[in-house]
Amino acid sequence: MMMKLFLIMLLSAVTLSAADIKWEKDIGSAVERGIKEQKPLMVLVTKNGCRWCDVLKQNTLKNPKIVAILNRDFVAYEGVVDEGTVPPSLMTQGTPATWFIKGKSPMFEPIMGAVESADFLKALDIVKQEYKKSTTK
Numbered sequence: 001m002m003m004k005l006f007l008i009m010l011l012s013a014v015t016l017s018a019a020d021i022k023w024e025k026d027i028g029s030a031v032e033r034g035i036k037e038q039k040p041l042m043v044l045v046t047k048n049g050c051r052w053c054d055v056l057k058q059n060t061l062k063n064p065k066i067v068a069i070l071n072r073d074f075v076a077y078e079g080v081v082d083e084g085t086v087p088p089s090l091m092t093q094g095t096p097a098t099w100f101i102k103g104k105s106p107m108f109e110p111i112m113g114a115v116e117s118a119d120f121l122k123a124l125d126i127v128k129q130e131y132k133k134s135t136t137k
Contacts, residue, residue: 019062019064019067020067021061021067021070021071021076022070022071022076023076023077023078024075024076024077026077026085027043027077027079027085027087030043030075030076030077031101031103031104033075034075034101034102034103035103035104037075038135039073039074039075039131040073040074040075040100040101040102040107040127040128040131041074041075041076041077041100041101041102042070042074042075042076042077042098042099042100042101042127043077043078043079043087043090043098043099043100043101044056044057044061044076044077044078044079044096044097044098044099045078045079045081045086045090045091045092045095045096045097045098045099045110046078046079046080046081046095046096047080047081047082047095048080048082048083050095050096052095052096052113052114053095053096053114055114056096056098056113056114056115057096059114059116059117060114060115060116060117060120063117063120063121065117065121066117066120066121066124069121069124070124073124073128074124074127081095090106090110092110092112094112094113096112096113096114097110097111097112098110098111098112098115098123100127100131102131102134102135107127107130107131107134108127108130111123
């Protein structure tokens with residue numbers, strides 16, 4: 001009985017961790033990996049205690065479709081304003097802010113706020129299309 005319970009708990013933990021975004025540890029390695037793998041970089045700018053940052057991370061960024069797309073087609077990095085991990089060029093008036101970067105340059109103005117999953121999926125599709133267009137020119 002204990003072995004069965006242990007296996008169920010282990011399987012649950014593996015399933016939950018599989019649904020997480022693979023975040024790069026620092027902006028330098030994120031940029032480098034994006035260039036090397038020819039993928040857009042998504043930089044999420046957050047702040048500790050930001051209610052809307054938590055809403056975005058706990059709802060939209062836990063959506064299995066979004067997680068799968070980000071892990072497959074993007075390089076993801078989270079910079080936290082009050083931890084000093086946001087590049088100065090990506091600082092915004094509010095949080096959360098979601099930037100998409102090609103190489104070392106932003107592709108668009110950031111998406112501000114806690115965007116719903118459907119709109120975030122549309123944005124990811126637009127970013128992928130624009131990235132592909134600008135890469136093939």
